[in-house]
Amino acid sequence: MVNDVAFYLLTAFVVVSALGVVLNRNILHAGLSLIICFWCVAGLYLLLDAPFLAAIQVLIYVGAISVLLLFAIMLTHRISSREPRVPSGRMLGAASIAVAFMLLAGWIFSNIPVLRVWLAQYPNTDIYHLALSFMSPGQFLVPFELVSILLLVALVAAVIIARRDEPLEVTR
Amino acid sequence: VHQALKYLLDLIPPFNNLSGIVQDVIVMVVLLIIFVIFVSVSALVLIWLERKISARMQNRVGPMVAAPWGWRSRNMWTGGLLQTGADAIKLLFKEDIIPSQVDLPVYKSASYLVITATMLSLIVIPIGQDLVVSNMNVGLLYLLAVSSLTVISIMMAGWGSNNKYSLLGGLRSVAQMISYEVPMIVALMGPVIMAGSLNLQDIVNSESTFLRLTFGSHHFMVGWPAWLVVNFLGFVVYLICGNAETNRPPFDLVEGESELVAGFSTEYSGMRFAMFYLAEFINMFIISCVATLVFLGGWKIGFNIDPLLIQHLPLVVVDLIGFVVFMTKAYLMVLLFMWVRWSFPRLRADHLMSFGWKVLLPTALVNLVIATFVTTIWVIFASGALG
Numbered sequence: 001m002v003n004d005v006a007f008y009l010l011t012a013f014v015v016v017s018a019l020g021v022v023l024n025r026n027i028l029h030a031g032l033s034l035i036i037c038f039w040c041v042a043g044l045y046l047l048l049d050a051p052f053l054a055a056i057q058v059l060i061y062v063g064a065i066s067v068l069l070l071f072a073i074m075l076t077h078r079i080s081s082r083e084p085r086v087p088s089g090r091m092l093g094a095a096s097i098a099v100a101f102m103l104l105a106g107w108i109f110s111n112i113p114v115l116r117v118w119l120a121q122y123p124n125t126d127i128y129h130l131a132l133s134f135m136s137p138g139q140f141l142v143p144f145e146l147v148s149i150l151l152l153v154a155l156v157a158a159v160i161i162a163r164r165d166e167p168l169e170v171t172r
Numbered sequence: 173v174h175q176a177l178k179y180l181l182d183l184i185p186p187f188n189n190l191s192g193i194v195q196d197v198i199v200m201v202v203l204l205i206i207f208v209i210f211v212s213v214s215a216l217v218l219i220w221l222e223r224k225i226s227a228r229m230q231n232r233v234g235p236m237v238a239a240p241w242g243w244r245s246r247n248m249w250t251g252g253l254l255q256t257g258a259d260a261i262k263l264l265f266k267e268d269i270i271p272s273q274v275d276l277p278v279y280k281s282a283s284y285l286v287i288t289a290t291m292l293s294l295i296v297i298p299i300g301q302d303l304v305v306s307n308m309n310v311g312l313l314y315l316l317a318v319s320s321l322t323v324i325s326i327m328m329a330g331w332g333s334n335n336k337y338s339l340l341g342g343l344r345s346v347a348q349m350i351s352y353e354v355p356m357i358v359a360l361m362g363p364v365i366m367a368g369s370l371n372l373q374d375i376v377n378s379e380s381t382f383l384r385l386t387f388g389s390h391h392f393m394v395g396w397p398a399w400l401v402v403n404f405l406g407f408v409v410y411l412i413c414g415n416a417e418t419n420r421p422p423f424d425l426v427e428g429e430s431e432l433v434a435g436f437s438t439e440y441s442g443m444r445f446a447m448f449y450l451a452e453f454i455n456m457f458i459i460s461c462v463a464t465l466v467f468l469g470g471w472k473i474g475f476n477i478d479p480l481l482i483q484h485l486p487l488v489v490v491d492l493i494g495f496v497v498f499m500t501k502a503y504l505m506v507l508l509f510m511w512v513r514w515s516f517p518r519l520r521a522d523h524l525m526s527f528g529w530k531v532l533l534p535t536a537l538v539n540l541v542i543a544t545f546v547t548t549i550w551v552i553f554a555s556g557a558l559g
Contacts, residue, residue, distance in 0.1 A: 002197075028275075028278070028331060029277070029278070032278065032328065035324060051308055051309060051310050051314070052309070052310050052313070055310045055313040055314045055317045056313070056317075058314075058317035058318065058320065058321075059313065059316060059317040059320065062317070062320055062321065062324070063316075063317060063320025063321075063323065064320075066324065067320070067323055067324060067327065067346060067350065070324070070327055070331075071343075071346070074331065074339070074343070
């Protein structure tokens with residue numbers, strides 16, 4: 001029962017703070033709500049009996065990534081604005097895509113019996129077996145590497161977004 | 173402790189009819205209250221100690237003389253006992269001044285967050301065998317993770333104050349804490365590899381059985397002194413980094429008066445300032461506790477004494493002795509921190525960074541190599557490959 005209460009509280013915090021990240025008009029406040037969101041997700045991991053994952057979540061996301069993010073925000077020009085940061089039409093599209101993705105993920109996790117059978121094979125997954133299945137070629141090596149390619153794509157995309165539109169003048 | 177409290181609760185009439193969950197909640201709340209009181213009182217003691225020591229070292233008057241009437245003389249122990257109480261009362265009665273242009277939610281929550289983060293990291297510190305609020309498997313990792321919240325709260329304080337000195341101080345402090353976290357973690361990794369665990373109790377236990385020598389039928393255990401010899405470089409690096417992590421002198425450029433007024437805490441006054449002050453002292457205590465646990469054998473005395481004690485004395489007495497030993501070691505570390513604070517001049521910002529990255533990190537890595545080497549040899553011996 002205590003776990004249920006904790007779960008609903010944490011989930012509420014995650015949802016509210018995630019909305020805060022998207023809807024806040026002050027980027028710094030958005031960044032701070034992102035930290036709350038990460039922190040509560042770590043709490044969810046704790047409820048799932050994965051303290052290692054929770055500690056790593058806090059160490060990397062709260063301790064490293066968010067701090068970097070806040071640094072970057074403090075170096076930008078317009079931190080707070082009167083208008084919403086994202087135009088409402090685009091926000092509607094993004095929201096519908098997010099909801100669709102959530103439904104899809106829920107459907108995958110609840111409806112595919114193969115996945116359930118496969119998950120039942122690992123009743124208590126510890127970090128050793130996790131690492132083993134990530135690193136051995138027969139199991140998850142390919143998806144694992146695909147994720148790193150995804151990160152690379154995100155990195156390149158970030159560079160392209162941040163680049164000026166007009167080519168820089170070459171000094172002669 | 174949990175079991176004992178529950179047992180007590182069963183004896184008291186209005187509480188023994190309640191269901192298990194309600195009792196659990198009551199026990200939790202009581203534990204928390206005890207915990208918070210213990211922490212606050214020890215922080216007060218630490219502040220008193222610091223002023224006392226600084227007064228001894230620099231011949232300051234107040235903290236040496238302010239005392240209840242009977243003990244007014246320049247008594248070495250009681251002189252200055254009232255100083256901290258006076259400070260606390262003064263801070264409590266001060267007006268909570270909030271400048272008009274601050275970023276209010278950020279400004280306010282920073283002062284709450286800093287003390288919360290500090291309290292959170294205390295719950296995994298064991299003060300004896302099984303005497304810990306939460307015996308987490310990843311205790312050390314949790315500690316490092318939670319301490320990163322302090323970084324964020326300092327950043328929030330610096331930003332929220334809407335003051336250029338605060339912002340600069342906050343950013344400087346964050347840069348310093350992030351870059352000193354790296355050698356600190358590497359320095360802690362040596363003992364972790366040797367113990368093969370991130371659980372603080374496991375680390376202490378493998379320290380106490382370290383270097384077991386056998387002469388005929390006699391077993392002789394060296395315990396943590398040998399452990400410290402192996403990890404000595406890591407110990408020194410950890411102490412220096414710990415000092416930098418708490419932003420104490422000689423690493424207090426974040427509040428260098430001549431450049432930054434008082435850094436991120438410039439705009440805070442009264443109890444809000446006291447939050448930062450308390451957090452600094454509790455953090456110093458935590459760093460001392462971790463140094464004691466990871467490098468100095470925690471509550472163990474060392475050599476063959478601990479198994480003898482357990483054999484001949486009741487468990488309660490052994491726990492009490494362990495607690496006294498642990499506190500003695502931790503307070504000796506605190507004393508060392510204070511000694512350093514009042515002896516060294518402040519570093520310059522570029523020196524600070526180059527010292528952290530070019531000196532401390534390689535030293536910590538050397539310690540890591542030594543620890544790995546020792547562990548490998550240990551494993552080879554234990555498997556009997558060399559006879």
